[in-house]
Amino acid sequence: MSDSIFSAEYADRRAQVPRGIPLIVALQGLSDAGGAISQLEEYLWERCKPEVIVRFNTDLLLDYRSRRPVITFENDHFTDYEPEELTLSLAHDELGSPFLLLSGFEPDYRWELFIDTVLLLVHEFEVSITAWSHAIPMPVPHTRPISMTVSGSREDLIEARSAWRPNTKLSASAAHVLEYRLHSLGEEVAGLALLIPHYLASTEYPEALYAALDGLMAATGLIFATDDVRARARTFTEQVDAQISENHESLEMVRTLEKRYDTYMEDHETRSPLISDDGSLPSADQIASELERFLAQQRGPGDFGYPEAPGDPGPDSDEAAPDHGE
Template sequence: MHDPAALYDITPDADDVPEGLPLVAGLTGFADAGSAVSQLAEYVLDTLDHTLVATFDADELLDYRARRPTFTFDQDHISEIEPSTLSLYLVRDDLGQRFLLLAGFEPDFQWQRFTAAVVQLVERYRVSTTTWVHSIPMPVPHTRPIGVTVSGNRSDLVEAMSVWKPVTQAPANALHLVEHRLGETGHPTAGFVLLVPHYLADTEFPDAAVAALSSISAATGLIFPTDRLREEGRDFMVKVDEQVAGNHELSRLVATLEERHDTYMQGNPLPSPLTDQDGQVPSADALAAELEKFLATRRVDGEGDDRS
């Protein structure tokens, strides 16, 4: 393996990073349901004081043809090209507590080397805990709080917060590998997988970002300002509820999801909140046919045209 340290460049401000801070991570590119991770990173960097500590080499890690950068064409010339980035930041939360944030694109290549690089940075700064978030689409109702599945070696968080503990195989995120490698060393890690309603997976769902921030707070004690996100979430949910209330078939299907969710959460011996007694996952087709058509094309932010 080539030197992991060659994958990233350290900034001059890196020397000012104190030891023993928590690391928070979220990478985009795979199954970011409800845009939870991308919203989280954008919101944190927009609202909290931060300093760039390290930048990873996109030319080594990114498949540009799969995830092309965006450019701005201004009448007759290219005025700007927005590059994809993967960086480590030193951030202060709402109370001034410092933490490290790893955010940006999920690497397409060199996962083993990337993992070794992250472990190297964890060791360099003697990181106290590592917490990461991920979101996946699930047949759960939008009318119930977003649940999480918790992984890692922090059993207190698993017992207190994990609503679904399956034995299953699924495609990995690069941070799964990081978690596994850190766990082998005994480093305290927790991964939060948000279970986002499948019919809202292609939207920017503000409540998903709030759930991600709340999970991080539970694991780290960090405090985030979420008033703006919560207000956006209320406006978003009003629009969703209007669409559901105006369509009998949608209302019936959402009610079915609610019933299965509530039965599971009340301790009934269903194997999962996502299935019925026969183990069948409810179909997304009817919901997707109408609700996704309305929501997936744009972010619902209060005012706007009412496309259905």
């Protein structure tokens, strides 16, 4: 087995990649509330027909015992084996514009080597901007548009779209570190942290996919088809609304979250969406503790599902989350 971090088998393809195009990063990592990134990766592979140009060495980067690959057994023998993959691919948007896609598992090992390699590839392909997204559960209502925290070098995006701007420490992902390194080097980079309703965090939430696509389009100038996604989001929202309407406690919870959200939108520069009805604001330590508690949760062996929603709805709220289904 080679000790190289990626295979050299696609050298010819790499040579033909156009320069100066965007890079989208969609890594399956620590935080994926609403299944936002798993949906995004599936969407991009189905709609944008990526062609692999770099395949990273799984043996060097993956902890197989924490994320075991899938193998198929039929009657008396094994018929198929699906190892985890981490690749860089060339893809095209709805109008045929090219972009690079870094997708697959988040490395368990050798982060510095992996990130240094990505930085070299960014330089090689003269990437115009690197954009990535992740999603965290927050006490926000599903009846309002998904808010986000925007980070990186794009001041226009931060000013126009960043709804929550905390000062905190959190458990880093490989994508966080990649963004930090890119920004430090003066490269264009945009990170989109989607704020997903905590009571929908463990579902496959179509609105999360739409928010991710919308943010990535704004960051990169690429065009992605969203009609089907928005239709699925409307159907899902109708189902959630119907279930919540049958539960008084859940209905009151959503109304409370709506009040906080609307108050925040009236003056987002001075108010937080977490402000209570009495005007009290959780301390920075309280917000940091809640965020770190979720991000510190580690996936157990054999767990291929989405992260669980937090144990409580968030600061100043003790309502129970509604039970909902697909």
